[in-house]
Amino acid sequence: MLSHEITKNTGKNKAPSRVGRGRGSGNGKTAGRGHKGQKSRSGHSRKAMFAGGNIPVFRRLPRVGFSNYHFANNYEIVNVVQLEKYFDDGSTVGVEQLAEHGLVGSSSSRVKILGDGHLTKKLTVQAHKFSKSAQEKISSCGGTASVVA
Secondary structure, three states, X not given: OOHHHOOOOOOOOOOOOOOOOOHHHOOOOOOOOOOOOHHHOOOOXXXXXXXXXXXXXXXXXXXXOOOOOOOOOOOEEEEHHHHHHHOOOOOEEOHHHHHHOOOOOXXXXXXXXXXXXXXXXXXXXXXXXXXXXXXXXXXXXXXXXXXXX
Protein backbone atom coordinates (compact mmCIF):
# COMPACT_ATOMS: atom_id res chain seq x y z
CA MET A 1 0.00 0.00 0.00
CA LEU A 2 1.38 3.36 -1.00
CA SER A 3 0.93 6.59 0.90
CA HIS A 4 -1.36 8.08 -1.74
CA GLU A 5 -3.66 5.03 -1.52
CA ILE A 6 -4.41 5.51 2.20
CA THR A 7 -7.85 6.94 2.83
CA LYS A 8 -9.63 7.73 6.06
CA ASN A 9 -11.06 4.25 6.51
CA THR A 10 -8.22 2.11 5.09
CA GLY A 11 -6.14 0.66 7.91
CA LYS A 12 -8.10 2.53 10.53
CA ASN A 13 -8.96 -0.52 12.63
CA LYS A 14 -6.43 -3.25 13.21
CA ALA A 15 -7.86 -6.77 13.37
CA PRO A 16 -7.34 -8.56 16.71
CA SER A 17 -4.55 -11.15 16.70
CA ARG A 18 -5.81 -14.74 16.43
CA VAL A 19 -3.88 -16.76 18.96
CA GLY A 20 -3.65 -20.53 19.10
CA ARG A 21 -3.92 -21.02 15.31
CA GLY A 22 -0.78 -23.01 14.57
CA ARG A 23 2.99 -22.55 14.77
CA GLY A 24 3.20 -20.49 11.61
CA SER A 25 1.22 -17.66 13.15
CA GLY A 26 3.87 -17.08 15.83
CA ASN A 27 1.26 -17.52 18.57
CA GLY A 28 0.47 -21.22 18.26
CA LYS A 29 0.52 -24.07 20.80
CA THR A 30 0.50 -22.20 24.14
CA ALA A 31 -0.92 -19.08 22.50
CA GLY A 32 1.49 -16.70 24.22
CA ARG A 33 0.54 -17.88 27.72
CA GLY A 34 3.72 -19.80 28.50
CA HIS A 35 3.75 -23.31 29.98
CA LYS A 36 1.40 -24.53 32.71
CA GLY A 37 0.40 -22.58 35.78
CA GLN A 38 -2.65 -20.70 36.91
CA LYS A 39 -2.31 -17.88 34.38
CA SER A 40 -2.19 -20.32 31.44
CA ARG A 41 -5.64 -21.72 32.21
CA SER A 42 -8.86 -20.48 30.70
CA GLY A 43 -11.03 -18.36 32.93
CA HIS A 44 -8.15 -16.93 34.95
CA SER A 45 -8.58 -13.32 35.99
CA ARG A 46 -6.63 -11.50 38.67
CA LYS A 47 -8.39 -9.12 41.05
CA ALA A 48 -7.69 -5.46 40.30
CA MET A 49 -6.10 -4.73 43.70
CA PHE A 50 -4.14 -8.01 43.93
CA ALA A 51 -0.58 -7.35 45.03
CA GLY A 52 1.05 -10.75 44.64
CA GLY A 53 0.09 -12.01 48.08
CA ASN A 54 1.21 -8.82 49.85
CA ILE A 55 -1.17 -6.84 52.02
CA PRO A 56 -3.02 -4.61 49.53
CA VAL A 57 -2.39 -0.87 49.56
CA PHE A 58 -5.87 -0.03 50.80
CA ARG A 59 -5.31 -2.25 53.86
CA ARG A 60 -1.82 -0.86 54.55
CA LEU A 61 -3.02 2.73 54.77
CA PRO A 62 -4.88 3.88 57.89
CA ARG A 63 -8.45 5.06 57.73
CA VAL A 64 -8.45 8.78 58.35
CA GLY A 65 -10.98 11.57 58.44
CA PHE A 66 -14.58 11.87 59.50
CA SER A 67 -17.62 10.65 57.65
CA ASN A 68 -21.00 12.16 58.35
CA TYR A 69 -22.75 9.18 56.75
CA HIS A 70 -24.14 7.69 59.97
CA PHE A 71 -25.19 11.03 61.45
CA ALA A 72 -26.69 12.81 58.44
CA ASN A 73 -30.41 13.64 58.44
CA ASN A 74 -31.70 12.73 54.99
CA TYR A 75 -35.03 14.21 53.99
CA GLU A 76 -37.43 13.11 51.28
CA ILE A 77 -38.56 16.03 49.14
CA VAL A 78 -42.19 16.95 48.40
CA ASN A 79 -43.14 20.09 46.46
CA VAL A 80 -46.31 22.12 47.01
CA VAL A 81 -47.38 21.38 43.42
CA GLN A 82 -47.63 17.71 44.45
CA LEU A 83 -49.79 18.67 47.44
CA GLU A 84 -52.02 20.61 45.02
CA LYS A 85 -52.35 17.56 42.78
CA TYR A 86 -53.01 14.83 45.34
CA PHE A 87 -54.99 16.47 48.18
CA ASP A 88 -58.43 18.11 48.42
CA ASP A 89 -59.19 21.55 49.79
CA GLY A 90 -59.28 21.66 53.60
CA SER A 91 -57.56 18.29 54.15
CA THR A 92 -54.82 17.52 56.66
CA VAL A 93 -51.55 16.36 55.13
CA GLY A 94 -49.14 14.39 57.30
CA VAL A 95 -46.30 11.99 56.61
CA GLU A 96 -48.72 9.03 56.68
CA GLN A 97 -50.93 10.60 54.02
CA LEU A 98 -47.91 11.39 51.85
CA ALA A 99 -46.81 7.74 52.13
CA GLU A 100 -50.31 6.50 51.19
CA HIS A 101 -50.21 8.56 47.98
CA GLY A 102 -46.67 7.33 47.20
CA LEU A 103 -45.01 10.74 47.53
CA VAL A 104 -42.56 9.43 50.16
CA GLY A 105 -41.11 5.99 50.76
CA SER A 106 -42.70 5.19 54.12
CA SER A 107 -44.44 6.79 57.08
CA SER A 108 -41.15 6.72 59.01
CA SER A 109 -39.43 8.98 56.44
CA ARG A 110 -38.26 12.48 57.27
CA VAL A 111 -40.01 14.92 54.93
CA LYS A 112 -39.15 18.42 53.74
CA ILE A 113 -41.74 20.49 51.87
CA LEU A 114 -40.34 22.74 49.13
CA GLY A 115 -42.09 25.63 47.40
CA ASP A 116 -41.88 24.58 43.75
CA GLY A 117 -45.16 25.22 41.93
CA HIS A 118 -48.45 26.94 42.83
CA LEU A 119 -50.87 26.13 45.64
CA THR A 120 -54.53 27.21 45.62
CA LYS A 121 -55.99 24.89 48.28
CA LYS A 122 -56.25 25.47 52.03
CA LEU A 123 -54.21 22.64 53.55
CA THR A 124 -52.97 21.78 57.03
CA VAL A 125 -49.50 20.39 56.38
CA GLN A 126 -47.38 18.58 58.96
CA ALA A 127 -43.77 17.76 58.06
CA HIS A 128 -40.27 17.74 59.54
CA LYS A 129 -39.04 20.79 57.62
CA PHE A 130 -40.34 23.55 55.35
CA SER A 131 -38.61 25.93 53.01
CA LYS A 132 -39.50 29.63 53.41
CA SER A 133 -41.27 29.75 50.05
CA ALA A 134 -43.31 26.64 50.90
CA GLN A 135 -44.42 28.15 54.23
CA GLU A 136 -45.40 31.38 52.50
CA LYS A 137 -47.41 29.59 49.81
CA ILE A 138 -49.24 27.39 52.32
CA SER A 139 -50.08 30.30 54.65
CA SER A 140 -51.11 32.61 51.76
CA CYS A 141 -53.86 30.12 50.85
CA GLY A 142 -55.15 30.13 54.44
CA GLY A 143 -53.49 26.85 55.41
CA THR A 144 -51.06 26.06 58.20
CA ALA A 145 -47.58 24.54 58.11
CA SER A 146 -46.58 22.84 61.36
CA VAL A 147 -43.25 21.19 62.11
CA VAL A 148 -43.34 17.61 63.40
CA ALA A 149 -40.63 16.70 65.89
